Amino acid sequence: MKLMIRADDLGYSRGVNYGIYDSVKHGVINNVGVMVNMPDTQHGVNLLKDLNVCFGQHTNICVGKPLSDPSKIPSLVQENGEFKPSSAYRNATEDFVDLDEVILEIEAQYERYKQLMGKEPEYFEGHAVASDNFLKGLEIVAKRHGLKYFGFAFDDKPIIVNDNKVFIHMEAMDANYEPFAMIKRIVENPSKDGYDLVVFHPGYLDANILEQSSLTIPRTQEVKLATSDRLVKYMQIHDIKLYTFDDL
Template sequence: MRKKLIVSADDFGFSEAYNYGAVKGYQEGIITVLSLMSNMASAPHGVNLAKREVPKANLVLHTNFVQGKPVSEPEHIRSLVNEKGQFYRSYEWKGDNPSDKKCIGNIVVTVEDCYKETVAQINRFRELTGYYPNHFEGHSVINKNISAAFHQAAMEFHIHCMTEPEVETEKWHPVHEIMTGNPLFMEILDRGLRPEDIYEDRFGILNSPYEYNIIHLHPGYVDAYILDNSSLTTARCRDLQTACDPGVKQWLLDHDIELVDFSSIYK
């Protein structure tokens, strides 16, 4: 069984500088998917850039409930937004697990609101691109209510979704989220990907029992918006540098790992 690897540039549309870097990662590196935050102000810039520079790139939806403004009217999704109509940040959420170090607040989002905003972002994606995504996933935070909402939307729109557990149908092959449960994941996320993380197979690609596997990266340039609105800064630049390292692509070739996008998982 030949291993197939999806490498996603998450946060596409976060800022204009980030968009340029993500497209470079697709053009010159191992990035196979651009995962769009359709609610963000720089989403139209990202879509137009991709159409111009990488028209064959697989754009998917990076559903976002913690950054910027929602697509839905704020009064229709009260559990997700503050008094200014902005999404609550992830640190304001109450986590499912008391030991969660990211979600340390008391905000509890409802399945209904998450479903409404997921559908709104799917439809915004279509407005921007002209088509529905063939995959969607969540940005930054996933909990049981988001998972329930995602399952509902995935079945309604017949779109592949990565959540826990993965939505299963006869339409697509299962995809392994190779970072889940990996003790090195947060370290690599925070500092950025290094070539040795690939060369030493710290993600466990070679030993994965799955045919289709996915790695999420954040390859891009940094601008003032990123600096002001994200704790992930220099790691994005390191992800981009490593994604474009010729040695990394050669390692994948040497180990007969095929780079694919989400179109390949559909039967």
């Protein structure tokens, strides 16, 4: 089978950064998405800069401060100049994101990514927000700069990247989540004509993540699994090779 495992949210907090670092250095993670607008982004990049990782831009419009002028992107920000939270998107009855404004912020994050990493993102996608205009903006910017865009999938449909089908698996928000059980189900029922992508959010819990994110305990579970002998042995038994976005 063709299995990929991606870690999102590098930069979210120092606890998340250390969890992702351990999941790469001492575990199986080889794709990492960078949130470039966060105060702890440089810390995370410094931790992973010498490791063999496929890095992507994990574009974020719902946590922290924007990189563009808040006065120019009013549809995205609160009165304090910080992004509207993810709850605002979940509770909205219509898409309040202005396309031109979100493109401005996506471009700003793209430029910051290149400054931080010294290269183009190896893949390009977004921190989950229910907004058609956000997705449209990501696709426009990716096409403008020739980037490998990776969108969202709904109803178990695959995402097509360079004519490759990619089936996304992310269950961390589900009740009674058990990451090894998810991996086992995927391996026992692999996609026959594409890649299976497992999206992890590994991390340790600190004050910042507890204050800003609804995803907490599963982050620690994913670090534990990603760095475990149990997973390594299971993958060896089933002769599983892990792919990166460079393979798409």
